[in-house]
Amino acid sequence: MNTNRIFWIGxxxxxxxxxxxxxxGLLIEGYSPVSQLISESYAIDTAYGGYLRAIGYIPSGILIALFCFKAxxxxxxxxxxxxxxxGIGIFYGLATVVVSIFPCDSGCNTDLIDPSISQLIHNLMGILTYLFAPVCILLTGVGxxxxxxxxxFSRQAIMLGFLSFASVGLLIxxxxxxxVGLIQRVVEATFVLWVFSCAFALRSGKQIQG
Incomplete structure (x- = not known):
């Protein structure tokens, strides 16, 4: 697959x-992107959660993973x-697919009161994403x-890696x-910006040689 196709996949x-x-967020009355997590917008009891997962988050996760594996x-x-x-393909791309297949309970049940299996899997994948994706982003720049x-690209990846670490610390x-919703979106923005940075690095047109 040529770099232009990989670029557009990412x-x-x-x-x-x-x-x-x-x-x-716009589909839920009273939803606040500042104070509510992204997962709450497609929780198990939301009216449009199934559609958001099926035509939004799952395809996006697949495309992000494919981009990473091909890049x-x-x-x-x-x-x-x-x-x-x-690693980013796994802990960001595929993890997005998994948390979409296993959405959180109503309100995302942050206190974990009698959580469903779906909620537990959702939380586990979220933890793995926020633990490992920042490390992977940083190391792509170091490498x-x-x-x-x-x-x-190296400088951008290192900067985004450190910003991601700091944002995850604030989120915790x-x-x-x-x-909390705003902070989570800053974390996610570092992941998104890394994909853009990597995609444009590939589009420079030359196969990377060491």
Whole structure:
């Protein structure tokens, strides 16, 4: 698959994710993207949750994972970067698919009072995503930091990795803060921006050599 096709797979994947997150919030009366988690917009009891998952989050996760798995071989001269791009495909792309197949309970049951199996799987995948995706993003930048051609991508990935770490730390400390939704969206934005950065790096047109 050529780099132009891989580029568009990544761009469409994250754009679909962002669009679905925006539309999902608009479909629920009184929903606040500042104080409520993204998952609450497609929880098991929401009127349009099934549609959002089926035509939004699941396809976007598949596309993001496919982008990462197809992009990784182009970094064959940079093993650290290649491995961690695959990691992002797993912990961000495929994880998005899993949390969509297993949505959270009503209100996302943050206190875990008699949680369903779906809620537990949803939470587990969310934890894995927020633990590993920032590490993978950072290491994709570290792996290419000696490349003159891809120094811009390296710097962007390192910056996004640190921002992602900081945002996840804030999210963990936020608890039931009135700003938990906003903080989560900052975390997700770092993931989305990394895909854009990687896609444009690939589109530079040359197979990456170490």
């Amino acid at each position: 761009i469409i994947g994250v754009s679909l994710f962002v669009l679905t997150a925006i539309v999902g 990784a071989p182009y970094f064959r001269g940079f093993k650290l970067t290649r491995v961690n791009i695959i 290419t930091n000696k490349s003159d051609q891809f120094r811009k 400390g936020a608890g039931e803060s009135d700003y």
